[in-house]
Amino acid sequence: MPLPAMPTSLRSLRRRIGSAISFFDAELSYYAASLSFYTIFAFIPLLLVALSITTRFPGFEEHFSDLRDFILSQLLPANVDVAGQFLSTFLDDISRLGMVGAIYIAITSVLFFKNYQHIASRIFRTVPRDFWSSVTTYWTLMTLMPLGLAASLYFTTRAQIALQAYGLDIGLLIPYLIIWATFFVIFVISANKPLQTRNALVTSFLTAVAWNVTKELFVAYAVIGKAYTTIYGSFSIVLLFFLWIYISWIILLYGMRLCEGFHTVFDIHEQ
Template identity: 50%
Template structure:
């Protein structure tokens, strides 16, 4: 089984297209959940900035202003608007689970099972981010008081750890089959590391590439935004592919070991 798969490029493009339509509804749901949690109201802006900084890693002010406008307008939607948002989100998740099933060679979840799983994920995601930010701030304050802040700064490690956790959860849920814990942890770590490095490279490229800014002006930030979404999906899909290959290899080695053990005795 080869890691390089040209189909993943088309899958990433397809998911990027659906992401454009599903992004605002998902952000609206996530930020609304954070806003309604009584103990995490003070973390609303921090969670929002964390999400937007990862969605738009370079010159995020332009795209963030567009997203803020879209989020404000979404509160004025009527019943038909919410129905269309629900349909868009369902189409996005159906496309994602179909692609994930192809990558992991697993069965596609039935409709209600997939809705339950992904709705739970979308609901728990902002809560998890809020708790993580709270614990990060709390532990960092303890370190500051103890005088260890000169040697340990959790703020530098938190984004990487959170990214690793998100990749791990996505791999486990998307696979819809049993994965070895060591394999899913290793592959999700590699994917999160590549994504973090890719974000740094992407920011550097955008800062030094003035051609698109000269031609398209501020609109170039939207083009870079779409390109970053595509890169992110590409990294995620290749990470899933690596996870599937390692899982199959690990399973075959375990089966050979068991067979050799039985043959010996």
């Protein structure tokens, strides 16, 4: 005797539960750990090299301090002063990097981009870019990122000056808008397929909110909680930095998963 068919409402509920469970994929934590390793040894040195290159552009110097403070507040929010000293030392020594150092950064950067492209293609369910397309795309993005941030800081500063005449202050919103725009660009480029602008904007906004809330909680924990400092002493700065990099990748990867979920649910249903 055949079993009775499952009601449509129960099938829909089971699909929703299955989708919710699959969203919290355990693989994303492994991906975040892998990307955190490459971030320390490849992404951050490459970002600093790109930043040192952009400092050579005329008119960039007057906005360099603002850009430096913004980047440091995202990379190491709990110890900006220590990170600032490290950045100043690195930028002073970048001219003495040498051939071996340049080759090291090039190789580790290629490995980072290859690993990131593989993970992004798994999340967005797309075919990965070929090797040269992936390298040129992300190298170009890394090179233009400091310039784009500097330009956004410049125009928002000008807008802030103009709006102050009307008693409006948007200074506190600027960092959040920049983070939102950064996540939006990352989602669009990483997907390697057309995404609806609305869905990308919504998911990047939610990711930016999660990022900023988590950052504030992380800073509060680093300041109030003394467990790492008590156990590891001054070395706790490095451990907190590693922990924040890992948390950041977790937020970004789940944001990408959310973006793909929006694309699957809304874009396909509208077709």
